[in-house]
Amino acid sequence: xxxxxxxxxxxxxxxxxDEIHRVTTRPWALMxxxxxxxxxxxxxxxxxxxPAGVRMIHGPGCPVCVTPLEQxxxxxxxxxxxxxxxxxxxxMLRVPGSTTxxxxxxxxxxxxxxxxxxxxxxxxxxxxPDRQVVFFAIGFETTAPANAMAVWQAARLGLDNxxxxxxxxxxxPAMRAILESxxxxxxxxxxxxxxxxxxxxxxxxxxxxxxxxxxVVTGFEPLDLLEGILMAxxxxxxxxxxxENQYAxxxxxxxxxxxxxxxxxxxxxxxxxxxxxxxxxxSGYHLRPEFxxxxxxxxxxxxxITTAEHPACIAGEILQGTxxxxxxxxxxxxxxxxxPLGAPMVSSEGVCSxxxxxxxxxxxxxxxxxxxxTRREP
Amino acid sequence: MCLxxxxxxxxxxxxxxxxxxxxxxxxxxKEACLAYVPEVVLxxxxxxxxxxxxxQLDEEEAMKTLEMLRAIDAEGVAMELGSMGDDSxxxxxxxxxxxxxxxx
Numbered sequence: 001x002x003x004x005x006x007x008x009x010x011x012x013x014x015x016x017x018d019e020i021h022r023v024t025t026r027p028w029a030l031m032x033x034x035x036x037x038x039x040x041x042x043x044x045x046x047x048x049x050x051p052a053g054v055r056m057i058h059g060p061g062c063p064v065c066v067t068p069l070e071q072x073x074x075x076x077x078x079x080x081x082x083x084x085x086x087x088x089x090x091x092m093l094r095v096p097g098s099t100t101x102x103x104x105x106x107x108x109x110x111x112x113x114x115x116x117x118x119x120x121x122x123x124x125x126x127x128x129p130d131r132q133v134v135f136f137a138i139g140f141e142t143t144a145p146a147n148a149m150a151v152w153q154a155a156r157l158g159l160d161n162x163x164x165x166x167x168x169x170x171x172x173p174a175m176r177a178i179l180e181s182x183x184x185x186x187x188x189x190x191x192x193x194x195x196x197x198x199x200x201x202x203x204x205x206x207x208x209x210x211x212x213x214x215x216v217v218t219g220f221e222p223l224d225l226l227e228g229i230l231m232a233x234x235x236x237x238x239x240x241x242x243x244e245n246q247y248a249x250x251x252x253x254x255x256x257x258x259x260x261x262x263x264x265x266x267x268x269x270x271x272x273x274x275x276x277x278x279x280x281x282x283s284g285y286h287l288r289p290e291f292x293x294x295x296x297x298x299x300x301x302x303x304x305i306t307t308a309e310h311p312a313c314i315a316g317e318i319l320q321g322t323x324x325x326x327x328x329x330x331x332x333x334x335x336x337x338x339x340p341l342g343a344p345m346v347s348s349e350g351v352c353s354x355x356x357x358x359x360x361x362x363x364x365x366x367x368x369x370x371x372x373x374t375r376r377e378p
Numbered sequence: 379m380c381l382x383x384x385x386x387x388x389x390x391x392x393x394x395x396x397x398x399x400x401x402x403x404x405x406x407x408k409e410a411c412l413a414y415v416p417e418v419v420l421x422x423x424x425x426x427x428x429x430x431x432x433x434q435l436d437e438e439e440a441m442k443t444l445e446m447l448r449a450i451d452a453e454g455v456a457m458e459l460g461s462m463g464d465d466s467x468x469x470x471x472x473x474x475x476x477x478x479x480x481x482x
Contacts, residue, residue, distance in 0.1 A: 001404035003384035003423055003435055012447050019450050036381050089428065117429020119396075119411060139428075142382065145414055146430040149396075156395070194382045197425060197433040220381075223447060249440035250382075250425055250433045259414040259432060348381070 003249070007221030016226035017049050020233060027053030028236050029185045030229060031178070031321060033171060034192035035062035035349025036220050042354040044222050046229075054233065057185060057321040058354075060174055061192050063139045064091045064347035065319060066274040069307040071167040072097040075136055077302040078165065079110050084300075085128060087121040088136040090114040094346045098308045118150035125154065125162035134296045137164040142194040144168055144285060145259035148266035151287070151294050163296040166287060169272050171195050172203045173283035179211045183322055188232040190218040190225070193247040198263075200255025204243045212241040219247035266291055275343060276316030315342035318351055325355040332362050382425040384435055385410075387418055401426055 032038055038058045041047045047056040060066055076097045079086035086102070093103040093114065106112035111131075115121050118135055125133035137147040147164065154162040171192060178184055191204060196217045204215045214235035218228030228246040235241060245251055263285070272284025287295050309315075312330040317323040325331045325344075335341040337353055344350030355361065385401035390412065392398070397412040401424065408426070412418055415431045424431035 001384070002386070003440065004404075006444060015450050016447065116408070117411070119429060142427055142432065145432065146411075146428045149411065149413060149430070153396075194425065194427060194432065197382070227443070227447060246443075248443060249436050256414055256432055258416065259430075262414070 004221060007219070007223040009223065013222055013226055016223065016230060020054075020226065020230050021051050023230065023237055024051040024054055024233055025237060027055070028187055028233060029055045029057055030188045030190060030232050031057040031059045031186040032190040032218070032225070032228075033059040033061040033175065034190075034195070034220075035059075035065070035347065035351070035354075036194075037061075037190060037192070037218065037225060038351055039349060039354045039357075040220055040222060040225055042351075042358045042360065045358075046222060046225055050229065054229075056229075058318075058324070058351045059178075059189075059321060060274065060277065060319045061140065061171065061195075062319075062344060062347050062349040062351070063143065063169060064095055065315065065343040065350050066169055066277065067092070067095070067138050067167045067343070068273045068275045069098060069309060070273070070305050071138075071165065072101075073305045073307055074297065074302050075102065075165055076100060076105060077305070078134055078296060078300050079105055079112050081132075081300065083132050085111045085113060085124060085131050085133045086136070087113050087115045087124060087133060089138070091347050091349075092136055092138065094340065095343045096310070096340060096346070098306070118146050119153065122150050122153050122157070122159070122162060125159050126157065129161060131161060132299075133162050134300075135162070135164045136167070138167045140169055140171055140192070140195050141199045141263075142192070142197070144263045144267065145198060145256070148263045151266045151291055152262060154294060155291065160293075163294050163299045164287070165296040166267075166285065167272075168267065168285035169274060170269070170283050170285070172207060173280050174274070174277075175204075175207055176211075177277070177280050177283075178321070179207070179213065181320070186213070186321065188214040188236055189216070190228045190232060191215050191243075193217060193219045193224070193251060196245075196247070196251045196255065198256050198259050200253050201243050201245065201251070202253065208241050208243050214241050215243045217243065217245045217247050217251050219250065274319075276319040310341040313342035315344050315352075318344055325352040326361045328352075332356065382427040382432060384423055384425050387412075387420055387422050387424060387431075390418075390420060399424075399431070401431070 121135035208215045214232050216228045216231045267285035268288050270286040273279045314328045340346045345352040385403040387399045388402045389400040401410045410426045411430045423435040425433045
């Protein structure tokens with residue numbers, strides 16, 4: 001496929017690995033923000049092919065993983081109502097709430113439907129005027145334009161049986177929170193390419209300057225990641241700290257203005273709680289007052305929600321990059337993609353699921369990387 | 379979730395106020411909304427995320443990136459050759475390679 005195959009070229013990947021080894025003179029710790037990037041890194045063994053001492057810390061960029069437990073429990077309470085058709089991206093269905101998950105609820109008779117696009121949820125609402133249709137609007141900046149358009153369309157169509165349970169989070173406040181943590185080890189970031197396709201990278205420039213941290217907007221294919229890592233290490237080695245764009249074929253400095261306009265017509269920035277991390281100021285979107293009638297949290301009284309995480313799950317520390325799945329006693333034993341204890345084992349972008357899919361720390365490897373990138377040290 | 383897949387726009391139609399497309403992803407065709415990429419025409423490549431095209435792919439930038447990647451080896455070789463001190467080697471003058479601390 002065009003724009004994919006050429007970025008998976010094994011020979012060029014080897015050249016990039018060699019170049020990374022050539023320019024690296026000391027240990028560095030880089031964070032890839034997005035869970036999609038984590039999966040490519042781990043699946044292809046890219047993190048293991050880097051020079052000794054160069055470490056990839058996996059970031060919190062898995063929207064499913066950071067959706068707070070309260071919101072999952074609210075979703076479960078709303079989805080259990082007989083008058084509701086609950087619609088969601090497929091990733092959310094197996095995420096464990098305090099007592100159950102959406103898929104189990106569906107098996108017990110709740111009308112829970114997976115949608116490919118939020119516009120599908122609007123269509124379901126149009127086709128079922130006697131039912132309440134609720135869409136679980138989660139995601140980072142990448143997903144916000146689609147979710148905003150669903151609300152915009154529902155308003156345009158005058159739908160009174162459509163609402164959204166919003167749990168939108170934003171990348172730059174999370175990066176700041178990581179950099180300000182006393183335990184921070186991150187020295188450079190690979191910023192999430194598709195978040196930047198929507199938002200551009202101007203909001204990262206003050207972060208790079210204030211914290212003196214290189215930020216490289218990076219794509220998702222193996223060559224993108226290797227080049228992003230190379231660009232970040234070059235900056236670190238040269239003592240520079242600016243925003244650079246590796247993913248130039250898809251990202252412009254100003255981002256996608258049309259998408260931003262619709263997002264800001266529908267959403268306001270406000271505080272958000274992140275699962276495993278806690279409250280981060282101004283780190284998410286909420287519906288603007290003129291769209292408050294589409295807010296599922298006010299439309300449905302779900303009573304008091306008391307949450308309970310599984311005691312063995314260390315997802316919070318993994319999401320903050322202070323631990324890896326290999327530090328978890330439940331990983332691969334009590335917790336697996338078939339029987340997940342925490343969201344990072346469920347989501348296709350979760351760190352635990354990436355490690356498990358690659359067979360890391362498991363007795364029997366489950367996958368073989370596409371590349372043999374590991375370089376023989378002289 | 380932020381997974382975005384590049385695909386080719388093979389059909390465009392209007393669905394009420396929304397411009398919609400069929401996008402071909404290596405043989406699999408899916409519907410995508412073009413509201414956020416109004417300049418896109420048939421045959422263009424877009425990145426699609428949850429049913430919305432969020433970016434048009436820039437062929438020129440894509441070529442530049444690949445050319446840069448292909449050039450890395452040439453640069454690396456020039457540096458290595460430069461470090462061997464052979465002045466008869468054709469090619470641009472190369473800076474000395476950085477020394478690894480503690481390297482022997």
